[in-house]
Amino acid sequence: MKAAYIQNGAVHVGEMPDPTPGKGQALVRTHSCGMCASEAHFLHSGETIIGLSKVHGGPYAGLDYSRPFVPGHEYVGEVVDYGPGSKRTVKAGRKVTSVPIMRQSGAHAIVGFSHDCPGGFGEYMLLDEDMLMEVPGDLDDDLAAMTEPLAVGLEHARRGRPTKDDAALVIGCGAIGLGVIAGLKLMGIAPIIAVDYHEDRRNLGIAMGADIAIDPRQISPYEPIPDLGGRRANLVYECVGLPGLLQQIISGVPFDSRIVMGGYCMEPEQLLVFAAQNKRLNIQFAAGEEPQDMELALRSIADGKIDVRPWLGERIGLGAVGKAMGEMSGPLALVRTVVDPRLL
Incomplete structure (x- = not known):
């Protein structure tokens, strides 16, 4: 698959292996993914963050900074298939988002900060089927991608x-x-x-x-x-x-x-x-969101109770990820740039 990935403190664009779903895992084709400051932190301080996780406990301890990983944890995508023996909680072809956590097939990973669970800056992701939330078909992809933040x-x-x-x-x-x-x-x-x-x-x-x-x-x-x-x-x-x-x-x-x-x-x-x-x-x-927060966020965006359209800035393809990530800080930075990995 085509993806923007981080390796040794730099953003690269190229081919990465297509992920293969195991039991309880959904293969999802990414439509839109928001760009978070946490990804930019890894460009400048990735080794420090990984080191802190190893010493104090944290979700990044399993990352090897010298190996590529595909970031992106604010996503919406389309279910393509499931691994063998899965419950198939959402029908193929439906749009989904999720808490970016994988706990199936013996894995415990943060989607987008894992070598095994690539994030939304790639064409395909693996998502935990127990975490899937179906997104209304008529909800704009970029708005749906704001559910997690x-x-x-x-x-x-x-x-x-x-x-x-x-x-x-x-x-x-x-x-x-x-x-x-x-x-x-x-x-x-x-x-x-x-x-x-x-x-x-x-x-x-x-x-x-x-x-x-x-x-x-x-x-x-x-x-x-x-x-x-x-x-x-x-x-x-x-x-x-x-x-x-x-x-x-x-x-x-x-x-x-x-x-x-x-x-x-x-x-x-x-x-x-x-x-x-x-x-x-x-x-x-306070820390990251829980399923109840994701459900409330998606419902509030879908029914218009919370209007996140002012958050949305530029929509880019994979080739512009490196430049956009380098411009995330400062008073003129966009609240959210959205990546469509189907675009180069």
Whole structure:
């Protein structure tokens, strides 16, 4: 099959072996796949990430950086066939997405970060049939591919156990933060405060349901906010992943606040525990989505309750993957570039 793959910190385009499904595995032809910052991290820090997984436990410990792997875990595709002895949960020819996890035929892998389970930057994938979710046939492929990144934000949003008495602050309006805002809005939480340095991202925060958007260079998001009648945020979602930001939040929030860590920081974080204890803070570390989050995300996109069209930027073929991945950071970066591996 044709694929864009990562090997030794570089993106290549070429032929990779067609995957062969085993029992419980579906062979899926990819239609669309979103490009996530986690793939870009592997270009620059792949060996570090793999090393951290080996020492501390994590899903990337099985990767060999010198061997090619096909990334892409935000996908929608068409079921082609199943391995022998499979239950065939979704009929061939139907569109599907899934939590990007493979647990069948003795495997335990993250789709797109595995040598055995190629991701959506290739023409074909292997997906766990127990994880398959059928996608409505009339739903646009690129919108359907946003199910997984939206589901991550929905998971983070519920991890904060928000109530209607909370004032929620979302720091960072990339895909994770935008998904958190959408999730909070869906739960009826208000007010929601979006924080980002960049005006375009703040505008996206408002589009996803935030009540106000703040440039932290102009006003502290932790102080009483005049536009909210002097209320202070007591539920904070960190969706950036920069070292030092968690301590800044601890220092800024009021007593009895809750903090949800959704941003992925690959560097050591230094905390003054006394400050968090003194304020009786609750810090919740959030991770990836679960099936319930995927189901809610797909349903919300399909019925129009959450409009992810503002996330969509350029649609590219395999030949443009390397350039697009190199341009993912910075204020002008698109929320999501979508790859169609059927195009070169």
